Amino acid sequence: LIVPDERAAVAEEVAQAITEDRPFVLEYRIRTAQGQVRWVRERGSKVRSAMSGEDRLEGIVFDITADRDREARLDRLAAFLRGSPGPVIEADAQGTVTFANDAATQMAENLGVSFEALLPLDHPDLVRVVLNAGERTPPRDVLVHDRVLSWIYQPYVEGAVCHGFAQDVTFQRRTEGRLARATWFDPLTGLPNLAHFTRRLDHAIRASRATPGYRFALLSLDLDRFRLVNDSLGRDAADQVLVDVARRLRDGLDTRVEVARTHADRFLILGQNLPDDAAAHRLVDHTLACFERPFNVFGDPVYVTASVGVVVDDC
Numbered sequence: 644l645i646v647p648d649e650r651a652a653v654a655e656e657v658a659q660a661i662t663e664d665r666p667f668v669l670e671y672r673i674r675t676a677q678g679q680v681r682w683v684r685e686r687g688s689k690v691r692s693a694m695s696g697e698d699r700l701e702g703i704v705f706d707i708t709a710d711r712d713r714e715a716r717l718d719r720l721a722a723f724l725r726g727s728p729g730p731v732i733e734a735d736a737q738g739t740v741t742f743a744n745d746a747a748t749q750m751a752e753n754l755g756v757s758f759e760a761l762l763p764l765d766h767p768d769l770v771r772v773v774l775n776a777g778e779r780t781p782p783r784d785v786l787v788h789d790r791v792l793s794w795i796y797q798p799y800v801e802g803a804v805c806h807g808f809a810q811d812v813t814f815q816r817r818t819e820g821r822l823a824r825a826t827w828f829d830p831l832t833g834l835p836n837l838a839h840f841t842r843r844l845d846h847a848i849r850a851s852r853a854t855p856g857y858r859f860a861l862l863s864l865d866l867d868r869f870r871l872v873n874d875s876l877g878r879d880a881a882d883q884v885l886v887d888v889a890r891r892l893r894d895g896l897d898t899r900v901e902v903a904r905t906h907a908d909r910f911l912i913l914g915q916n917l918p919d920d921a922a923a924h925r926l927v928d929h930t931l932a933c934f935e936r937p938f939n940v941f942g943d944p945v946y947v948t949a950s951v952g953v954v955v956d957d958c
Contacts, residue, residue, distance in 0.1 A: 646672045646680065657700070661689050670707065682711040730761060730792065730809040736774055738767030741804070750811075754788055761787060761809070763794055770805045773798045784816070785809075791816045829904040831882055832889035840903035840911050847915050851956050860923035862912035862930055863952040864892075869908035872945065880940045884947060891933035900926065923955045 645653055649671045660667035666688040672680050687702025730747035734740050743758060751758045763769060763783050773780055773796045780796040793812040798805050824830075827839040835843070847859040866888070873881040885904070892902045892910060901913040914926045930951055937944035 644674050646674055657687070660687075661698075661700070664689060681706055682708045727808075729811065730807075732762075732807040734766070734770050734805050734807065736770065736803050736805075738770040747809070754790065756787060761785065761792060762807070769796050773805050774800060774803065784812070789813070832886055832904050834889050834893070834910075835901060835903040837903065837905040837911075840901065840905060840913065843901050843913055843915075844911075847913060848956070850916070858917045858919070858923070859956050860912075860914040860917060860926055861954045861956070862914075862927065864910040864912065864930060865950050866908040867948045867950060869947070872947065876940065876945070880945070883940050884938050884945060887938045888933065888947070892930065895929065896926075920955060923953070927951065927953055 653669055653671050656667060656669055666686065669685045669687075671683065671685075673683055674680055684705045684707045685702055686705075687700050689698055690701050691698050727744055728746055730750055731742075731744040732740050732747060733742035740758070740762075747761065748758060751761055754760075759766075763785050769780060769783070777798055777800050779798065780794075782793045782795055785792045785794060790811060791813045792809045794807055794809045796805050796807050827836060828834065829836045844861065851857045851859060869881070869884075872884055885908070888910070889902070889904060892912065896902070899915045899917070901915070903911045903913075905911050912926065912930060914923060917923055917926075931949075934947060934949050937946045939945075
């Protein structure tokens with residue numbers, strides 16, 4: 644039986660088709676004897692009997708429930724893609740974007756950039772790689788002004804297209820950055836901490852053992868009687884001295900030299916892959932020169948001295 648809320652519309656359409664003497668095609672729901680609701684498509688028309696001369700309806704009914712379910716799933720998927728809060732795109736095999744949802748276009752407009760600026764720089768290459776491999780990519784971060792988008796590319800090989808899904812991970816990346824800095828860097832001076840420095844020193848030792856002629860120098864620096872600065876001038880003044888010491892130690896050094904603050908008033912300096920012993924001597928001279936002039940603490944000069952120990956490893 645036709646479900647009640649569709650009976651009137653079906654009857655009206657059939658009556659109109661009979662009046663206009665035309666075929667009709669209807670899609671409606673029926674309820675089976677087992678109580679199931681099914682979608683059917685009915686094709687019919689008015690015919691006149693050659694024997695009786697009477698008009699009657701003839702037609703055929705198809706069960707289209709599976710087709711309707713498939714269409715409903717596609718409609719839901721399309722609605723999800725259009726309404727997704729994160730950018731979603733579809734690109735053909737050449738990387739040309741054939742669809743972008745509202746979130747993608749709105750984000751580009753809000754950031755004042757072209758839509759292409761939201762995509763990874765190697766977007767066309769990513770599309771080709773994904774379609775050839777048949778596997779989705781790992782997350783790929785894109786920095787757009789102060790926002791970070793994380794893209795995943797998913798292939799749809801049968802359609803020769805690739806779908807891209809992005810999330811705004813700005814907050815997560817900032818949190819990860821703060822955690823990384825807290826783990827590996829001294830919060831006062833911004834220098835690497837002991838954990839970070841130990842990893843670098845371990846790398847230098849292994850390189851020295853594995854590479855003939857590899858030379859590194861390790862300097863251990865302690866500020867002399869630094870507690871007096873803290874006790875007489877206060878914590879803020881002592882912290883300012885430490886920040887200035889870190890800056891002087893770091894200024895003018897190349898990338899082969901690592902400076903770390905490992906304890907309250909102790910610094911470690913690692914010079915890696917030095918060309919000769921003279922380079923180690925120059926590093927010591929640079930370190931001692933940092934204490935030849937006073938530190939300016941809130942307008943007052945403060946003199947600080949340091950003790951330095953040196954080890955040079957040359958294998």
